[in-house]
Amino acid sequence: MKATNKIRRTIFQQGLSFISTIALALLLGFAMLWLNGSAPKDVLAAAGSSTFASPFRFANMISRMLTIVLVSLAAAIPFKAGVWNIGGDGQLAMGGFFSAMVGVYVTGLPPVLHIGLAVLAGMAGGALWAAIPAYVRLKFKANEIVTTIMMNYLAALVTGYLVNYPFRAPGSANAETSLVQESAILSQMVPLSNLSTGLYIVIATFILICFLDWKTSWGYEWRVLGSNDEFARYGGVKDNRMRFLSMLIGGALAGLAGTILVLGSYHKFILNLGGGIGFTGVLIAIIAANSPILILIVSAIFAILSNSTVGLEARLGIATEFSSILQSVIILLVITRSNIWAGITKLVKRR
C-alpha cells in the first residue's frame, strides 16, 4: 500500500476516539486554567505567541519536537514487540556522551565523515545501554521496567563521573566536556535557536523507521509479537531475537537524540542532557499506540504545549510545569479512552 494511503488510513482508523480524547483533555486544561483565573482567549493567545510569533520560537519548538519524536520512537519500537523500554534517558545520555567523545577527540576528518562517525558512535552508545536490560530480560526474564530505569540512574552516575573527572573540559568549573570540533558541529538553521541541521538526520531516521515498520519483515514480526506472541511463535517468528533487536534499535534512537543535542544544540556534553524527556517518550508511545505517524502528531502537540508554557508564564503567570500536568492528564484519558467511551455509551444507552 502506498505510503500516503497508509498515512491517511492510520489517521482515520485511530482518528476519532483519539483526537476527541485529546480534545477533551485540552478542554479540561482550559477549564483548569479558567478556574485559576485565566480566560481561555488569553490562554490561547499566550500559547500561540510562544510558538508562532517568530521564526526563532518556532525553530525552538521544532528542535524540541525532534528530541521528543526520537525518544518516543525509542520506547515505541520495543513496545511494539512487547518489551518495555523506560531507559530512554539513560540511552540518550550514553549516546550523547559517545558522540561527544568522537566529536571532541577525533581530528582530521571532513565534516561529513566526522558527523557521520559521531552519529554512529552515539547510536552505538544508546544501543549498548539498551542491550544490557534486553539481555537479562531474555535470558533471565528479568523485569525490564525495573532494569531500564536502574540503567537511567547508572547512566547519570557514569557520565557524571566521566564528565567531572577524566573528560572535564580543562579549565571549566562546570561538569561538561570540551567543545566538539568545528567539523562535528551541526550548524544552526535559524540563528540563535536550538534547531540545527540535525533536523535532516531526524527526518531521514523517521522515514527509515516508518519504512522498517511498514515495509519490512522486522516491522511485521514486531507487530505480531506485540499482538499475540503465541501466534508469532506458531508462525515461525524467532521471538527472542526480534525482541532483542527491537531494544537495540530503541536504544540507538535514544542515543541519536542525545547525539543531536550534543552536536547541534550544545556542542558539548553536559549533565542532564535530556532533562527527563525519556519518560515523556514512553507515555507518548503508549498513547500513540506505537504508530510513528501518531507519534509525530502527539510529539508536535507536546512540543507546542511545552513551548506554550513559557508564554503562559510570561503573560499569565502560570507555572511552566503545568504542561507536564496537562500531558499526564492527556495520557491518562487516552490510555483508558476505550473504556471511558464504552462507559459513556452505556450510560447514554440506558437512558
Add this chain to the structure above:
Amino acid sequence: MTYAIETHQITKVFGDTVANDRIDLQVIEGHIHAVLGENGAGKTTLMKILFGEEQPTSGKIQIRGKTVKISSPAEALRLSIGFIHQNFTLVNEFTIGQNFALGIEPRKNLFFADYDKVNQKVQKILDLLDMPLKLDVPVGSFSVEERQIVEIGKALYRGAEILILDEPTSVLTPQKIEKLLEILRKLRDEGKTIIMITHKLEEAFSIADEISVLRKGNLVATLPRASVTKDQLIRLMVGDEPLSVVEKAPHQFGAALLEVKNLCVRSGGRDLVKNVSFEVHRGEIFGLTGVGGNGQGELIEALVGMRPASEGDILFDGTSVVKWDIRKRRLNGMAYVPENRVTRGTAVSLSVLDNLVMGHHYLPDFHQGLVLKQEKMESFALDIIKQYEVVASSLEINAGSLSGGNLQKLVIGREFSMNTPFLIVAYPSQGIDIRTTKYVQSELIRRRDSGCAILLVSGDLDEIFSLSDRIGVMYSGELVAITTPESTNRFELGQYMVGSRRNGQ
C-alpha cells in the same frame, strides 16, 4: 426415592449452537451418577449450569423437589452443591485448613481466626476420606491426587451434599484412580450425592449407580448401571448411524513422509504423550481421533515444534527434525491449521492482511532481503480471500471483526496455500457452515490426491471416517489403535476412544 437434582427441559444456547437441548436429568439422592459423552456432547455446559457458572436459556432446576435458581457459584454452595474443577481452586502456599476456611474463617476476635476450630473439622473430614494428610504443611507440597482429595474435602467442609466432579481422573495416574473411586464410594455411603462427568467407560462402569449419556446436546438415556452393558453405552455415546463417506478415489500410498518414533512428551511430572509411533505417507490422510485432552494437542505441538519432545524422534523425509525450530520445520514443508484459531491461529487485533501473511513472509517469493513485497502479498491475500470465500470487506479490517467461521476459513486458506508436502489440520470444521466444510474437505482430498501427506486431527467421527485413509485413536496419551475405515465402524472406534479396547485385543 428422592431426587437430589432434577432438571426439566434445560436448554442452553450459545449463539447458533445448542449446547444443551431440553435435558431432563434425574439424579437420585445418595447415588453416584455418571454422565458420559464425547467432547461437545454438552456435559460440561450442563454441569456449569448446575453450579451456577452458566444460566440456562430455558428450563428449570429442582433440588430435592424445590424449584431453585442457581445464579452463581456462591448460590450453588448455599444449596449444598459443590463443584470440583479440573483446575483446583486451592492456594498452594496455604495449609488444608487455611484453604478450606478461606472467606468463612471462624473468628477468635476482631483480628484473628480460630484455626484450631477449623483444623478439628478438617481432621474429621480427612478421617472420613481416609486420607492421612498433615494439617500444617502447604498443600503445594502434596501430590496431585492428594490435592484433588483436598479439593473434595473443601467442598465437604463448606457443606456440600451434592458433589459434581468434572473429569476427575484426567489428572491422575492409573494407580491413583482406584483410590479416588474408593473415596467417592465412601462418600456415597455417607449419604452424599455424586455426579461425575467422564468419558472413560471403565470408571463410569465401575463406580456409578446410574449412567446418563449425552450426545450432541441431548440426553440420550439414563440407565441403572446394573441393567446396561458397556457396548450398549458405547452405542449410545457414538450413535448407530453408518458413517458417511466422501467420494474419494482409492489411493496409492507414497513413501512415508512423516515418521514418528516412540515419541514421548512429559510435562510437570505427567506423561502427556506416551510412546507414540506412526507414519503418514505421501498421498494419504491419516485421521487421528480420540476424546479431546488425551494427548492429541501435545502430540501436534511436538510435531510442529511448539513443544519439546522428551523422548523419541520425528523424521521428515528421512531427516530427523526433532531438534529443529518452528521456522525451519515450516520452511522444509510443513503447515499447520491449529485447533484454536483465536489464541494461536490468528492475532485478532491485527488486520486481515497481517494475519494472512504469517508464515509466508519469509518465503523467498515474498521478500527481498528485509523488504516485504507489499503488492505481491496483497494480491496473494486477495486470492486467498476469494478462493476460500472469506467474508471480509477489506484487507485492512481487524481480523477480530470476522465471524468465527470466516476466521477459520482465513486460517485454512493461509496454511493450505503454502502448498506444503505435509499438512497438519486440527479440528478444521469446528464452527464452520456446511458449505465451507464441504469445500475444506474436498480441498483436503484434492491435496491428498496430488501427493500431500495430511495428518487430520478431529473428534468428529463422521469427518474422520469419511476423509481418512487410515485412522488412529488416542486414549490417555497412547495411540491405542491404528485401523482403516474399511475395517472398523463407529462402535469400535468408540470402544477405542473410551479405553475399552486396544489394538490387538
Add this chain to the structure above:
Amino acid sequence: MENLAEFLRASIRLTTPLLLAALGGAFMQVAGVPNIGMEGMMLIAALVGYIVSFTTGSWLMGLLFGVLAAVFVGLIYAFFVLRLKADIFAIGITLNIFMGGVAAYIIRQYYDQISMLLSPNAKLLPTVSLPFLAENKILNVLFNNYTILVPVSFLLVLVTFVVFYKTPFGFWLRAAGSNPLAVSASGKSITGIRFAAFIISAALCGLAGVHLSLGYLGMFALSLVAGRGFVALAIVLFGSGNPVTVLIASLIFGIADAASLRIPTEIIPPQFPLMLPYIITILAITLMSRFARSFTSTEQK
C-alpha cells in the same frame, strides 16, 4: 567501634523510607497487583507533608496530609486499574510522571521555587528518646534518638508479617495473588480485596514520603525520591512480598546508601558508591527472576 555504630545508625535511617515503601508495595504485590506508582506516591506525600507542616506548624498535620495525598493517588490508581481495567504498568508510570509534574507545578506556582522548598517553619517529625538507652554509649548511638517513623517502620515489618500470615485478611490478600480462582470460589470479591491493598500500599508509601522530607532533611526537593520507589519495587519483587525478605533487602540497600556517603571523595569519586544500589537492584532482579513468579516479568500470560 563507635564509628561502626555511627555507620549502622546512618544505614538504619536510610533504610526507613525504602522499608516503608517496600512494605506498602508488598501488600499490593501479594494480592497480584504490583505497585508501579510508588515513586509518585512518595513524592507527593513528601511535598504535601512538608507544605502542611510549615503552614500549620504541626508535624502531625503534615504526616496526616502527606499520607492522605498518597492515598488519593492510590485511589486514582485503583480506579484506573480495577474499574477501567487499564494496564497497571502504564498507569503506574503515568502517575509517577504526573506527580512529578504536579510537584514541580506547585512549588513553582505557589512558592516561586524551581526545584526545592525550604522553610524554617517546617516542623520535623519528633524523635524518640529513651533515657535508659542513653546510659550506654553504643546502644545510644544504635537505637536512641531516631525520628518516630524509623522504629515505626521496623514495627510495621512485624505487623505486616502478622497480617499476611496470621489474619484472615492476609489470607484473602495472598489468595488473590496466588490463585484468584480460589478467592472467587470462596465468595469474596477479588476487586474489593485488591482495592484495600491499593489503599494500604498508598498509605505506607505516604509514610515513606513524609519521612523523606520531614524525617531528617527538613526540606523538599524534586529529586528527593531519586528512584527509591523503583528500588522499593525491586525489593518487593525480589522476595515476592515476604516481609522478612523485604526487611533484609531494605537493610542491604540502606547500608549501601550509607556506605556511598562515607567513602571519602579523594579516594573514590562519589558517583561510584552511589551506583551500588542500582547495580545491586539489577543483579537482584536478574537472579531472582530465575525463580520467576508470574508478575515479575512483563511477558504476556
